[in-house]
Amino acid sequence: MESELIPLFPTPLYCATLDFELDEEYIKQLEYVRYPDDTGDVSVNKNILLEPQFADLKEEIDEHMNNFYYDYLRSSQGQPVNTGSWITYINQVTHHLNMYIVIHVIVVCFI
Numbered sequence: 001m002e003s004e005l006i007p008l009f010p011t012p013l014y015c016a017t018l019d020f021e022l023d024e025e026y027i028k029q030l031e032y033v034r035y036p037d038d039t040g041d042v043s044v045n046k047n048i049l050l051e052p053q054f055a056d057l058k059e060e061i062d063e064h065m066n067n068f069y070y071d072y073l074r075s076s077q078g079q080p081v082n083t084g085s086w087i088t089y090i091n092q093v094t095h096h097l098n099m100y101i102v103i104h105v106i107v108v109c110f111i
Contacts, residue, residue, distance in 0.1 A: 001016070001063065001067065002016065002017060003015060003016035003017075003064060003067065004016075005068075005072050012072070014064070014068045014072065018057065018061070019060070020056060020057045023053060027087065027089065028089075030043050030045065030048075030087065031044040032044065032087075039090065040088050040090035041088070041090075042086055043086045043087040045086065046084050047085055049082060049085040050085075058085075061082070062082070065082070068080075
């Protein structure tokens with residue numbers, strides 16, 4: 001598991017590369033709503049990591065959350081909890097077809 005911690009004051013930024021292949025056909029068939037500013041679409045499901053198709057990704061994210069919380073922050077109390085996850089889907093058509101898929105995860109640490 002490779003990762004790095006960037007100590008941006010006052011909040012550190014944890015960066016990691018995840019080994020997960022997105023099923024683009026599955027992503028495309030999900031239900032979305034358009035952002036009001038017309039910059040992309042957001043999944044209706046705000047707990048997308050609970051879908052069976054994302055079980056492996058959730059497991060890897062949980063491993064990194066625990067690594068950050070217990071190893072980097074050296075916390076000995078509480079535990080990190082994923083409280084939400086959704087997909088932002090941005091399909092930009094230029095001279096090349098570019099598709100950006102971002103999976104957002106909100107993590108709260110309960111002590």
